Amino acid sequence: MPAANKYRxxxxxxxxxxxxxxxxxxxxxxxxxxxxxxxIKDTTSTRTRLAxxxxxxxxxxxxxxxxxxxxxxxxxxxxxxxxxxxxxxxITEYMDYxxxxxxxxxxxxxxxxxxxxxxxxxxxMYNYFFRTEKIEKNPAxxxxxxxxxxxxxxxxxxxxxxxxxxxxxxxxxxTKKQLEYHNKTKTRDxxxxxxxLGTGIRVSECxxxxxxxxxxxxxxxxxxxxxxxxxxxxFGDEVEAVLREYMEERHHMIPMPGHEQALFxxxxxxxxxxxxxxxxxxxxxxxxxxxxxxxPHKLRSTYGTSLYNETGxxxxxxxxxxxxxxxxxKKHYAAQDQNRLRMAANAVKLRES
Numbered sequence: 001m002p003a004a005n006k007y008r009x010x011x012x013x014x015x016x017x018x019x020x021x022x023x024x025x026x027x028x029x030x031x032x033x034x035x036x037x038x039x040i041k042d043t044t045s046t047r048t049r050l051a052x053x054x055x056x057x058x059x060x061x062x063x064x065x066x067x068x069x070x071x072x073x074x075x076x077x078x079x080x081x082x083x084x085x086x087x088x089x090x091i092t093e094y095m096d097y098x099x100x101x102x103x104x105x106x107x108x109x110x111x112x113x114x115x116x117x118x119x120x121x122x123x124x125m126y127n128y129f130f131r132t133e134k135i136e137k138n139p140a141x142x143x144x145x146x147x148x149x150x151x152x153x154x155x156x157x158x159x160x161x162x163x164x165x166x167x168x169x170x171x172x173x174x175t176k177k178q179l180e181y182h183n184k185t186k187t188r189d190x191x192x193x194x195x196x197l198g199t200g201i202r203v204s205e206c207x208x209x210x211x212x213x214x215x216x217x218x219x220x221x222x223x224x225x226x227x228x229x230x231x232x233x234x235f236g237d238e239v240e241a242v243l244r245e246y247m248e249e250r251h252h253m254i255p256m257p258g259h260e261q262a263l264f265x266x267x268x269x270x271x272x273x274x275x276x277x278x279x280x281x282x283x284x285x286x287x288x289x290x291x292x293x294x295x296p297h298k299l300r301s302t303y304g305t306s307l308y309n310e311t312g313x314x315x316x317x318x319x320x321x322x323x324x325x326x327x328x329x330k331k332h333y334a335a336q337d338q339n340r341l342r343m344a345a346n347a348v349k350l351r352e353s
Contacts, residue, residue: 007261010208010271011224018046025053029060030078036128045228055121061103062094083126083135088142095119095143112146119145153332154292155302161197163288168193173287184267189280191246192264192272195221196296198239200303200321202226203296207272210261211250214243225322233320304332 008016026034033056037049044052060078063070067090070082098110098118110118119140126140156164167173168190171182196206205223213222219240220232235243255262255269262271278296285294292298300321308317318329 007258009210010262011228014208015046018050022046022050022053025050025057028076029053029057030075030080030082032078032080032129032134033125036125039128039132040124045226051117052121052124055118056125058098058118059094059122062097062101066093066097080129080134083129084137086139088139091119091122091139091143095146112148115146116148119143153301153305154298155305156290156292156294156298160288160290160292161302164284164294165190165194165197167287168284174283178283181267187242187246187249188264189284191242192277193281193284193299194239194242195235196299197303199233199235200300200307201233202300202322203274203277205322207264207274207277209263211247211263212261214247214263216240216244227324231322301332304329 022037026037033053037053040049040052060075063082063086064073064075065071069085070078095115095118098108098115100107100109102108123140126135126138129135130138130141169186171179171186174182192206195201196203199221201221201223205225208224209221215221215232218232218234219236220234222230222232225231250263250265253265253269255265259265259270264272266272266276281294281296281299288294304317304321307320308314311317314329315326317323318326321329323329
């Protein structure tokens, strides 16, 4: 008999979904890849392994297309010894191929970040088989990582934040069709966007929240970070006010089975998805007159920049944003660091004028 329907957290369900997708993709890859994914299971998340699988599949499809030897054999029949045939120049040419290619009539491009991720996936696979002595060479380790060009952080100014939240609350500049749904969702939308702007949490962390994860006695939320560890993130009075208002509304909703504990529900009474929140932010972003492309990640950057400007404490910003390595935070907020250094130039007076 099938198991009784029981509640699964957003993250547990995500892991199950990722595992099922990984099995599907692994079936299209060389058999030795299954050993690789099992070998890194204890040190990686399901999301990471799934991303590796997608990237590695592109690599083997490329080999099957351009390599005369590989073309004679189906990808699912490749032996692990094929990895020893590959030279660093082959991987370098693959990285160049990733800049632009056509597959099934669709065009694909990769910038430096996309290439870096795909090379990291290859390195991980090669390192595993080299470490377990299944191959004699490790050409992926000899190929240089593409250099990333630091992009200036795009954040919202104070007046842009105010306009965005005002429009969420009042429905200003929405289309007639959007206004039909606005009265049903404005309390939820205001709580959600205020939470993102007031804590800097990721969208996945936000949609993964359950009702029980909100603690009004301490004004904190328990979230699950990338990597699987849990952390309490605290929120201020503005966030508390809109969250309390939404919570009153939420208690009168009747969720669909399996979504009973979810904090943020859709109009279909199911847990909001990451894509839904991205579309929600895009909808309200269009109501704000700005040249900036407003995305959920820009809301996170807005909070991080504001916190750093207010405190000057890069370690605090790293902790609050959930960066495991403070150097990641420093890299993202380098421009703010430079501004603070410029301010220091005139902070000390040597002689009275």
